Amino acid sequence: MASTASDAATPSALTADQLLLRLLDLIKDTTSTRELTLERVSQAMQAPAQSFGPGHFGYGGTLTPEWSYGLEIKTAGAADTRLDLNFIDTTAERKANASAICQVDFDQFASGLQAAGFKRETIRGEHGRVIHDRFDRPDLTIKVDTMAENPTPSGEPAHACVRLVTVQ
Numbered sequence: 001m002a003s004t005a006s007d008a009a010t011p012s013a014l015t016a017d018q019l020l021l022r023l024l025d026l027i028k029d030t031t032s033t034r035e036l037t038l039e040r041v042s043q044a045m046q047a048p049a050q051s052f053g054p055g056h057f058g059y060g061g062t063l064t065p066e067w068s069y070g071l072e073i074k075t076a077g078a079a080d081t082r083l084d085l086n087f088i089d090t091t092a093e094r095k096a097n098a099s100a101i102c103q104v105d106f107d108q109f110a111s112g113l114q115a116a117g118f119k120r121e122t123i124r125g126e127h128g129r130v131i132h133d134r135f136d137r138p139d140l141t142i143k144v145d146t147m148a149e150n151p152t153p154s155g156e157p158a159h160a161c162v163r164l165v166t167v168q
Contacts, residue, residue, distance in 0.1 A: 013047050016063055016087065017103035019071065020162060022046065023085055024109060028116040032139045033081035033168060036073055041083075045071070055081075063087075066096035083167040098149045102161035106146045109162050110135070113142060141168050 014022075026044035030036065038057050042049045049057040058072035071085045087101045110133065114120055118135035125131045135142040143166040148158030 013061065014045065014059065014069075015103075016067070016069065016101040019045075019059075019069060019085060020104040020109055020165075023071075023083075023165060024112045024116075027113065027140075027142060027167060030140060030167075033083070034077055034079065036081050036083055036167070037076055038073075041073060049073075064100045066091050067098075067100050069101075081168075083165075085165040087161075087163050098147055098161040098163075101163075102149045102159065104162070105149075106133075106144065106160035106162050109144065109165075113144075118142060142166070143168070 022045050026036075026041065029044075038049055038051065041057070045059065047059070049059055051057045052072075055076040055078065056072075056074050057076065058070065060068070060070045062068045066089065068088045068090050069086065070088065071083070073081065073083045075081050087098075089096045089098075110120060113135045116137070118137045118140075121134045121136070123131045123134055130146070132143050132145045135144070143164075144162055145164040146160040147163045149161050150158065
């Protein structure tokens with residue numbers, strides 16, 4: 001029996017760059033996390049979100065054989081609403097090349113946030129290691145975790161890709 005298109009794995013409706021650019025547009029036009037409603041997020045992502053229960057909705061899918069994503073909004077419409085966009089390395093070793101999620105890299109995403117009036121602060125840990133970057137504007141905080149596009153054992157600076165975005 002021949003395989004049909006419906007038998008094959010369906011590609012994700014959203015790509016990594018679409019997710020990041022559409023999220024950036026949503027953030028630019030948001031003054032408070034209370035505005036992160038199912039209707040507004042669905043409009044910004046240009047795809048209907050899946051409801052998981054009252055005030056809890058989002059998206060998920062496979063980007064490549066090595067990468068998937070989850071975009072989740074919890075306690076929508078409340079003062080403590082939180083949005084997380086997480087790119088997930090699905091390989092056993094958790095060492096996939098991040099090129100597939102790096103079409104919109106950290107520098108481009110950070111520049112977009114700064115152009116929208118967010119003040120950037122790099123949070124560092126031991127030995128000056130970057131833990132994450134935080135972007136603040138009145139009533140809105142964005143935390144961005146990064147990862148190297150290609151692991152560099154030599155210690156050379158690596159091209160930074162967005163791995164996780166949290167909006168609070």
